[in-house]
Amino acid sequence: MRNYVIRRLLQAVPLLLGVTVISFLIMHAAPGGPLTMYAMNPKVSAADIARMQAALGLDLPLHQQYWKWLTSLLQGNWGYSFTSGLPVAKLIAQRLPATLQLMLASFVLSVAVAIPIGILSAIRRYSVLDYSVTILSFAGISLPVFWFGLMLMLLFSVKLHLLPSSGMFTIGMEASLWDRLSHLIMPVTVLSMASIASWSRYMRSSMLEVIRQDYIQTARAKGLAEKTVVYKHALKNAMIPVITIMGVQIPLFFTGAVITETIFAWPGMGRLYYTAVLQRDYSLLMGILTISASLVILFNLLTDIAYAYFDPRIKYD
Amino acid sequence: MHSSYWGLVWQQFRKHKLAVAAAVVIIALCLLAVLGPVISPYSFSSYEAGAVLQPPSGAHLLGTDELGRDVFTRLLWGSRISLAVGIAAMFVALVIGTTFGALAGYYGGLLDNILMRFTDLVLAFPALFLFIVLSAFFNTKLIHLILIIGGMSWMEVARLVRSSFLTLKQLEFTQAAEAMGARDRRIILKHLLPNALAPLIVATTLGIASAILYESALSYLGLGVQPPWPSWGNMLSNSQSYVWLAPTLTIYPGLSIFITVLCFNLLGDGLRDALDPRMK
Numbered sequence: 001m002r003n004y005v006i007r008r009l010l011q012a013v014p015l016l017l018g019v020t021v022i023s024f025l026i027m028h029a030a031p032g033g034p035l036t037m038y039a040m041n042p043k044v045s046a047a048d049i050a051r052m053q054a055a056l057g058l059d060l061p062l063h064q065q066y067w068k069w070l071t072s073l074l075q076g077n078w079g080y081s082f083t084s085g086l087p088v089a090k091l092i093a094q095r096l097p098a099t100l101q102l103m104l105a106s107f108v109l110s111v112a113v114a115i116p117i118g119i120l121s122a123i124r125r126y127s128v129l130d131y132s133v134t135i136l137s138f139a140g141i142s143l144p145v146f147w148f149g150l151m152l153m154l155l156f157s158v159k160l161h162l163l164p165s166s167g168m169f170t171i172g173m174e175a176s177l178w179d180r181l182s183h184l185i186m187p188v189t190v191l192s193m194a195s196i197a198s199w200s201r202y203m204r205s206s207m208l209e210v211i212r213q214d215y216i217q218t219a220r221a222k223g224l225a226e227k228t229v230v231y232k233h234a235l236k237n238a239m240i241p242v243i244t245i246m247g248v249q250i251p252l253f254f255t256g257a258v259i260t261e262t263i264f265a266w267p268g269m270g271r272l273y274y275t276a277v278l279q280r281d282y283s284l285l286m287g288i289l290t291i292s293a294s295l296v297i298l299f300n301l302l303t304d305i306a307y308a309y310f311d312p313r314i315k316y317d
Numbered sequence: 318m319h320s321s322y323w324g325l326v327w328q329q330f331r332k333h334k335l336a337v338a339a340a341v342v343i344i345a346l347c348l349l350a351v352l353g354p355v356i357s358p359y360s361f362s363s364y365e366a367g368a369v370l371q372p373p374s375g376a377h378l379l380g381t382d383e384l385g386r387d388v389f390t391r392l393l394w395g396s397r398i399s400l401a402v403g404i405a406a407m408f409v410a411l412v413i414g415t416t417f418g419a420l421a422g423y424y425g426g427l428l429d430n431i432l433m434r435f436t437d438l439v440l441a442f443p444a445l446f447l448f449i450v451l452s453a454f455f456n457t458k459l460i461h462l463i464l465i466i467g468g469m470s471w472m473e474v475a476r477l478v479r480s481s482f483l484t485l486k487q488l489e490f491t492q493a494a495e496a497m498g499a500r501d502r503r504i505i506l507k508h509l510l511p512n513a514l515a516p517l518i519v520a521t522t523l524g525i526a527s528a529i530l531y532e533s534a535l536s537y538l539g540l541g542v543q544p545p546w547p548s549w550g551n552m553l554s555n556s557q558s559y560v561w562l563a564p565t566l567t568i569y570p571g572l573s574i575f576i577t578v579l580c581f582n583l584l585g586d587g588l589r590d591a592l593d594p595r596m597k
Contacts, residue, residue: 015437022438026450139575139579147553251442258443292446
């Protein structure tokens with residue numbers, strides 16, 4: 001197991017490097033460059049722009065700029081935001097916990113809901129539960145995230161006044177668990193919906209396929225209790241493709257987070273990204289892109305390790 | 318009784334009432350989209366300042382929006398854009414993905430490794446992040462939108478084609494073609510690709526569904542279709558400010574997106590069952 005983890009870690013390194021390269025290239029491929037905002041301002045002369053370019057090191061050849069950026073990145077200096085002048089690393093560090101909280105809660109909720117639902121659907125195939133789950137999961141993957149969030153907000157905040165409509169906690173109030181939770185419920189529900197819908201379907205079909213296998217019949221013939229057969233033997237094998245899907249869909253949590261954070265004014269990285277894009281804040285953008293892609297790779301690594309737990313065969317790959 | 322492959326597929330497909338219904342709805346939507354400008358007496362941008370936020374009436378089937386424009390007309394025009402972008406983007410994804418997957422699957426080895434590593438790399442970036450960046454930088458012309466969305470959707474196609482090719486390459490008819498001296502390009506295009514079609518069709522249908530979702534998300538964020546052109550996404554974001562006065566305005570565009578995407582998903586699922594029962 002340790003060798004497997006080390007191998008996967010080593011494989012992740014070139015991927016991370018590639019992430020930095022692509023982040024960098026995207027920013028510099030954008031037409032106009034980082035000084036577009038200034039260039040459009042009639043008060044700023046061409047000489048000023050040239051000076052700013054030299055000061056920011058924008059007139060160096062591309063690969064030199066990349067190297068400078070990469071080395072500073074690894075040393076902890078992520079540059080400074082163009083619009084606010086604050087260090088990028090600080091800005092991201094401020095917002096990242098909020099996003100991580102949202103995504104983690106959403107992930108946990110999705111797993112906790114989708115897996116049991118999928119298993120139950122598979123065991124009680126063609127039952128009322130199965131059909132309703134199927135319908136709901138189709139609805140879930142087709143629902144636009146922003147619309148769902150809006151509707152929930154309309155219902156629970158505007159009409160029923162049950163839940164707060166934005167932010168992470170009520171300003172001025174002391175931190176209480178209920179306050180945090182009530183702010184968390186709607187965004188997490190919105191973010192989890194698509195994954196719950198999709199994962200429960202995969203769990204169901206994977207479970208169905210596994211239950212038909214000969215070794216399950218053998219287990220039953222051996223006299224094992226149905227519960228053991230299902231939860232110990234079938235489930236472990238059925239989880240394998242499901243974990244793969246979960247890993248593949250991790251970037252979708254980031255995607256969903258951007259929209260969810262925008263709707264619910266959640267102070268996370270997604271919203272920071274959005275405002276940075278509108279302001280053409282390149283250094284901030286590069287930082288956020290890099291960290292998100294790196295996080296995705298990290299989570300994929302964790303998924304692979306979980307994969308190895310469920311399917312010991314791949315350790316010897 | 319059909320005996321041809323496609324005949325059998327059609328037979329199997331017909332059994333899924335829901336999928337057939339979805340297909341009918343999609344055809345109807347396409348017709349509405351194409352005929353939209355002809356059906357409605359209004360233009361999507363003509364507004365009457367005096368008739369703002371009207372409820373449904375004889376003159377305006379679904380009422381008017383915050384600028385006095387006819388909602389039904391704008392929904393129709395929105396469907397044109399959503400469907401066009403969804404289908405075109407998927408087409409782009411198909412072209413790129415099939416090329417990558419076919420080359421990787423057929424030639425294998427180092428080329429396969431490089432192509433797949435690159436695919437993994439692009440997959441690591443959360444789609445919307447890249448969408449947002451790319452569409453903010455390149456001006457929001459429709460073709461850019463299509464290219465961007467297509468550019469983020471090809472990875473799944475590439476993986477599918479690659480794994481199909483890997484399997485098909487081992488089969489005897491490929492080896493026979495190689496033994497007969499057929500050139501690589503001929504083998505790929507004429508022998509392997511047609512047999513890899515089934516999962517591709519399913520992936521395309523489902524891909525159109527997600528492309529439409531992405532386009533509306535981008536338009537909602539203000540980075541997709543720009544006003545005054547209506548897209549279901551930007552109709553939704555416009556109506557947000559008037560949610561107190563006219564809550565139904567937020568429902569129509571969202572519902573349209575939902576129904577369209579749902580139908581494509583149902584269709585894709587039905588096709589998946591019809592084309593390869595083993596894929597259940």
